Amino acid sequence: MNKKIKQPGMTLIVKTITRLTVGLILLYGIYIVTHGHLSPGGGFPGGVIIALSFIHLMLAFGKDLALKKLSEKLAAFFESLGAIMFLTIALLGIAGGYFFFNFVFKGRPFNLFSAGIIPLCNIAICFKVGAGLFAVFVALILLKITIKRE
Amino acid sequence: MIYLMCLILFSVGIYCILVKRNLIKIIIGIGIVEYAVNLFFILVGYRAEGRAPILIEKQVVQNMVDPLPQALILTAIVIGLAVTVLIVSIAVRIYEKYGTFDITKIKRLRG
Amino acid sequence: MSPAQLPITYDLLPLFVAIPLGSAFLVSLFGKKLRGFPDTFSNLATFSLLSLSLFSLLLIKRLGTIVYKVGGWIPPIGICMVLDSLTSFMLVTINLVAFLVTIYSISYMERYTAKWKFYTLFLLMLAGMNGVIVTGDMFNLFVFLEIGAISSYALVAFGVEHEELEASFKYMVMGSVASCFILLGIALLYSYTSSLNMADISRTLAQKGGGQIVFFVSVLFIMGFGLKAALVPFHAWLPDAHPSAPAPISAMLSGVLIKALGVYALVRIFFNVLGMTAISSSILMVLGTISMVLGGLLALGQEDIKRLFAYSSISQIGFVILGIGMGTTLGILAGLFHLFNHATFKSLLFLNSGSIEYATGTRDLRKMGGLTSKMPVTGYSSLVGSMSISGIPPLSGFWSKLLIILAAIEAKHFIFASIAVLVSILTLVYYLKVQRLAFFGELKNSLKGIKEVPLTMKLSMITLSIICIFGGLLLIPGVQKNFLNLATEVLVNGTNYAQVIFGSIK
Numbered sequence: 001m002n003k004k005i006k007q008p009g010m011t012l013i014v015k016t017i018t019r020l021t022v023g024l025i026l027l028y029g030i031y032i033v034t035h036g037h038l039s040p041g042g043g044f045p046g047g048v049i050i051a052l053s054f055i056h057l058m059l060a061f062g063k064d065l066a067l068k069k070l071s072e073k074l075a076a077f078f079e080s081l082g083a084i085m086f087l088t089i090a091l092l093g094i095a096g097g098y099f100f101f102n103f104v105f106k107g108r109p110f111n112l113f114s115a116g117i118i119p120l121c122n123i124a125i126c127f128k129v130g131a132g133l134f135a136v137f138v139a140l141i142l143l144k145i146t147i148k149r150e
Numbered sequence: 151m152i153y154l155m156c157l158i159l160f161s162v163g164i165y166c167i168l169v170k171r172n173l174i175k176i177i178i179g180i181g182i183v184e185y186a187v188n189l190f191f192i193l194v195g196y197r198a199e200g201r202a203p204i205l206i207e208k209q210v211v212q213n214m215v216d217p218l219p220q221a222l223i224l225t226a227i228v229i230g231l232a233v234t235v236l237i238v239s240i241a242v243r244i245y246e247k248y249g250t251f252d253i254t255k256i257k258r259l260r261g
Numbered sequence: 262m263s264p265a266q267l268p269i270t271y272d273l274l275p276l277f278v279a280i281p282l283g284s285a286f287l288v289s290l291f292g293k294k295l296r297g298f299p300d301t302f303s304n305l306a307t308f309s310l311l312s313l314s315l316f317s318l319l320l321i322k323r324l325g326t327i328v329y330k331v332g333g334w335i336p337p338i339g340i341c342m343v344l345d346s347l348t349s350f351m352l353v354t355i356n357l358v359a360f361l362v363t364i365y366s367i368s369y370m371e372r373y374t375a376k377w378k379f380y381t382l383f384l385l386m387l388a389g390m391n392g393v394i395v396t397g398d399m400f401n402l403f404v405f406l407e408i409g410a411i412s413s414y415a416l417v418a419f420g421v422e423h424e425e426l427e428a429s430f431k432y433m434v435m436g437s438v439a440s441c442f443i444l445l446g447i448a449l450l451y452s453y454t455s456s457l458n459m460a461d462i463s464r465t466l467a468q469k470g471g472g473q474i475v476f477f478v479s480v481l482f483i484m485g486f487g488l489k490a491a492l493v494p495f496h497a498w499l500p501d502a503h504p505s506a507p508a509p510i511s512a513m514l515s516g517v518l519i520k521a522l523g524v525y526a527l528v529r530i531f532f533n534v535l536g537m538t539a540i541s542s543s544i545l546m547v548l549g550t551i552s553m554v555l556g557g558l559l560a561l562g563q564e565d566i567k568r569l570f571a572y573s574s575i576s577q578i579g580f581v582i583l584g585i586g587m588g589t590t591l592g593i594l595a596g597l598f599h600l601f602n603h604a605t606f607k608s609l610l611f612l613n614s615g616s617i618e619y620a621t622g623t624r625d626l627r628k629m630g631g632l633t634s635k636m637p638v639t640g641y642s643s644l645v646g647s648m649s650i651s652g653i654p655p656l657s658g659f660w661s662k663l664l665i666i667l668a669a670i671e672a673k674h675f676i677f678a679s680i681a682v683l684v685s686i687l688t689l690v691y692y693l694k695v696q697r698l699a700f701f702g703e704l705k706n707s708l709k710g711i712k713e714v715p716l717t718m719k720l721s722m723i724t725l726s727i728i729c730i731f732g733g734l735l736l737i738p739g740v741q742k743n744f745l746n747l748a749t750e751v752l753v754n755g756t757n758y759a760q761v762i763f764g765s766i767k
Contacts, residue, residue, distance in 0.1 A: 039204065040202075040204065042224075044224055044227075044228055076289075077290065079289075080286045080287075080289045080290040081290070083282070083286040084283065084286050084287065084290070087279060087282055087283050087286070090275075090279070091275075091279060091283075093332070129228070136235050136239075139239070140238075140239065140242065143242065164438075167434065167438065173430070176434060180434065180437050180438070183437075183438065183441050184437075184441060187441045187444050187445050187448070190445065190448055191444070191448040191451075194448055194451060194452040218457075219448075219451070222400050225400075225404060226403075226444060229404070229407045229411075229440075232407075232411055233407075233411060233414075233433070233437050236411060236414055236415060236433065237414075237430070237433050237434070237437075240418055240426055240429055240430050240433065241430065243418075243421055243426050244426050244427065244430060247421075247422075247423050247426060248423065248427075256427050257427075258423055258424050258427060259424055259427060259428060259501045259505075
């Protein structure tokens with residue numbers, strides 16, 4: 001045979017390693033987000049790592065399979081949802097007296113369930129940053145360039 | 151003394167933006183300028199013999215570096231990310247319309 | 262119930278930022294599915310912002326300066342939002358223009374494909390501008406400045422044609438370098454005073470004394486904010502960016518963005534935080550004068566109507582900076598009044614050029630002629646706008662330019678006063694050129710079939726021209742005392758800002 005059928009994505013070694021590690025990367029991202037008030041990290045880096053896990057999937061397996069897991073419409077939806085969640089948490093603080101007031105029950109310090117609204121804000125930011133970064137990557141990938149010669 | 155390195159990095163970035171002719175190299179120049187300014191801001195927060203500003207249970211803290219610039223620079227890095235993303239997409243669209251990345255050939259607006 | 266007893270009183274301030282942000286993301290969620298949702302929702306949002314800003318004028322009279330602690334943290338540990346008279350003056354200007362522009366863009370933006378994307382970006386830009394004005398903290402100012410600037414970069418490139426992308430790229434490169442200079446200035450100021458709250462910095466600088474670092478920081482800020490305000494020699498992005506944007510966005514950019522992000526931030530930092538010295542005053546006055554002359558001279562030779570208006574913006578902002586840079590009470594009053602007037606008549610002129618483009622499809626002055634016979638509303642409102650900006654009595658522009666010239670004479674800067682008079686005559690010359698070429702004269706054969714623009718566009722233009730005609734009424738002693746004089750006092754107060762802020766924290 002002269003022609004090889006082109007498989008989407010990378011070689012078999014990369015695909016096998018990706019199957020093993022992509023879940024661990026996602027879990028690591030979630031860990032950084034939820035422990036944002038105890039150790040360095042928080043919403044922004046955690047969101048970037050979660051987006052990276054999906055991008056890793058796209059790089060290794062090709063864009064069709066990755067888009068089946070998280071389509072661009074769903075990414076746009078999560079992005080706006082994250083922003084609206086953040087704004088709602090901030091506005092609910094007005095009920096406690098001030099914008100952004102820390103009204104949720106604050107447990108003992110250094111526990112996981114402590115520090116009021118900060119973990120909730122971290123989760124909202126993680127949705128926005130992760131979905132936003134993934135949506136940008138998908139938009140740049142899906143852009144078909146038709147070069148006009150003038 | 152270390153602030154001099156930040157100034158050198160800043161000048162390298164400004165040189166890239168002013169002199170280079172390729173659109174992508176200008177974008178990299180903007181990235182270098184942002185790195186230099188962020189680095190300067192974090193170095194402002196250094197205190198002599200300080201450690202990382204993290205509170206751990208049951209440990210007495212002696213000397214910490216200033217945590218405020220670190221929070222601010224996290225925000226500034228994300229702003230830089232947003233600008234870079236936008237400017238790269240516009241550069242890709244310019245390539246689609248004009249067919250070249252050379253700024254001496256992208257000169258329709260004049261006067 | 263008096264305003265002091267209404268529950269919304271103190272929580273008014275965050276709403277200026279929360280309403281446009283929330284509406285932007287709601288429009289982004291639901292805009293594609295529901296048909297008329299983006300239009301009605303954004304108009305509702307800008308109308309509520311306009312009523313809130315007019316209500317804030319009343320609040321200032323009853324309660325004095327309001328300081329709102331975000332999250333309950335006391336400044337200078339926490340971020341605070343400040344509502345004083347200068348703030349409410351700028352808020353009224355910006356939200357008024359924003360409301361009228363959203364009404365205009367209901368019909369104008371039908372030609373572009375994705376209208377909900379336009380409204381999302383527009384509301385984000387408005388949130389950024391409102392945030393810059395309302396905040397009392399330096400880094401918060403930088404964050405909102407970036408939000409407004411990034412949305413405007415995207416809006417300039419909205420219809421993706423050749424020229425718009427090139428203009429947006431140039432604007433973006435220059436804008437990000439300016440933002441880096443501003444961040445460098447904030448870093449140096451933080452390292453010297455170890456605080457980010459504007460009132461606290463001003464108090465610390467008064468105790469510690471200035472010195473060379475304050476001079477270096479003020480130069481960095483003039484470079485950074487001067488680029489956002491399009492002072493010469495930082496003006497080179499404006500003649501490309503403002504014509505390429507869609508017409509409602511040109512009106513917003515030229516009418517309010519360069520004022521909120523550029524002039525207001527410059528003025529607030531120089532008068533209230535750093536303290537106005539003789540050197541900075543003369544630098545601002547010289548830069549303002551050069552902008553006036555250069556903008557006017559370059560506008561004479563333009564054939565594209567929007568590019569001519571863009572150069573004229575550079576010239577008029579030069580007037581504003583000349584007035585404010587003088588530092589005297591009459592000068593600041595004149596500068597702020599001219600700022601308000603310029604917001605109204607420049608946005609009116611850009612909306613007119615948008616209507617011309619909607620009806621005839623061209624922006625070239627040589628291809629137009631005799632449009633008043635077919636488009637009376639556009640023609641007459643354009644006449645009102647042009648006469649007002651050239652300074653013909655009794656329209657509003659005459660009063661503000663007269664005040665600037667009188668202030669220059671009173672402060673014994675006779676050279677600046679004579680240059681201001683000459684540039685006013687120059688402004689009249691090129692606006693007469695626009696009127697003659699575009700509106701009066703013979704109707705060309707290719708333009709025989711044009712019609713007047715739809716109702717919403719007419720409504721905005723008529724409202725703006727009414728404000729232009731009656732703008733001079735703001736100088737009646739009863740009205741002036743409440744609106745303009747209060748705003749001037751905040752700036753003349755200078756570094757007493759710190760005492761006012763710390764005295765108003767409850």
